[in-house]
Amino acid sequence: MGRGAKQIRSMGARVQAMVEETAFYATTADGIEDVAAVDLQKLGAQVEAWKTGRVYFRAPFPFFYRANSLARSIHRIVILLKRAKAMSLDEIYETARSLELSFIRPEQAFAVRPRRLGQHPFTSQEIGRVVGQAVIDASLQAFGQRLRVNLDDPDVALNAELLDDDLLLGIDTTGDVALSKRGYRAYQHPATLNPAVASGLIDLSGWDPSCSLLDPMCGSGTILIEAALKGWNVPPGRWRTAFAFQRLAFFDGRLWEQAKEEADAQVSQRPLQLLGIDRGLKHVKGARMNAEQAGVGEAIHIRQGDCTKDPLPSVEIVITNPPYGVRVGKRRLMAKLYGDFLDNLRRWAKKATKVLFITGEYRAFAEVLAARDLPLLHERGIVLGDLPTRLFVFHVG
Template structure:
């Protein structure tokens, strides 16, 4: 986002929002023939709603543009040329131009198959970086679903831009397509062969993961295997360097008892193939169950991070064998 204004108030009002938005020279950012929309956000206690913020800010943009150029701007809430973000966070007001668009950066554009509980691609990428996985190390996702973690890992190591497969960024309408093509032309990808393994219990998810990997061009470096995360000793891997996974949280597999059994059996099975120094990164909303399973199976909890994911409070655990 291009930040246009940031202010703090003792007690922010709708008048403050109108004045702050009105003072910006919108003719620098919106062409006469273009449409715009306000995307408001309000966090905290106020005597107005986010809808009120959107209405007041939108009117301020229209009035300011009319005053500057004597032209009435078009509003298009569904498919605007320019998206303006107006965020009221407690007593702070943040006004900016959205350069991404309504589809967040986690929307990569490569999915041919959607797992019913696939991991947010941005979070998957962050987990890979958190794991400190090296190019020559073996990375295992024992509950890989549609392959998001493995695909993001391959993209990182092969220097494939996460936005390569999208063509709908808002900044294209702002600055033109040439800037995007210019950036793409400067990126040098590679064809490293990596040691990536994904285990998945259901054949249809494996087939979907392969399609996703093929879309990205990394299917040649990911080994997808139909198997059980609680019987990892049967997959043929004798050792791994890094484990990253997003296990089921219980919503679709039958409740907490099944989650408890899965987590305990998985961590027990992992000990049969993992190096003593293997780094294990797990994201789950069932943090108490995971924590108990780690203790029961003699894993050391090195770090914990809180992550809000899809409306759920999740925890990212970094474990090591004791």
């Protein structure tokens, strides 16, 4: 019997050994790691730490099935194979060379997805090359043959991330398409908010299905749709047809079907007070289309209007991602837009309203708040793609 066959036969024992406690990390937007940690804890994870858009946790090995289906504020779920200190390419090679290859079959192809943050005398591409060579060398010993490389459509994607001197080697169970790409968008707004961040804002607001929620500049409706999905317990991964874990050597179709059935069994429709306004009729129609595509059209009420001067409903929570002047609008007009909106909101608020306002024009908005003597409850930075923004939380009324 060859070494490859022995490797496959022993795989089950190794996987069983990992069931009790397996190291993972999840990626998320930089700035909502604490929210993502709570998201994972609610699903059963034991969170250990978070930093720089990553949450480190432990959970039973099959946890990735459940997390990929149900995690709302997460981009990817990664099985953490090795974590070590590394300052050189040689150290990276040695760490990668020590990997056990129970996650891949000899006939499968792999790719390395490298990423680097910090100052290093080498590039991300060099990290990818070195880790790839280490895996090939390990496969020669484990299987008696070289693993194939396929950068475009690999069976297994190996994450190799160097964050300063912190080396992470792990198996991406999600795939190249992040969990935040829900799949319900029939209409694409030119400045759409990341759904994982939208879900994080909802959690930060303290919203629950009994609360009224308004997005006065709702764009394509992402915040409202995410609230409806949360309020009805709809799995955010429902529209996804493929995950990276389905091609891994230890994929168990029975466990995956069980995870999906358990998630679907939690869906429960109830009346929700989710209200949206947008000035653009095109966006209003698009938001309604997206809500219908997500199956929550009945839960959301969206109308055309101008939140700076039209009557506004009195609600408990306002969450909005207004124009920044980067993709939509002009930056010099943002301070006026923000100020006019706040003045109108104060005019119509009949009860204390909690407001969450995220913007890339945070200096202008901070001045608007100060001029109206609205004290902050909370403020934090959140990175949207490559764009630094700030979230402001305060009360009106």
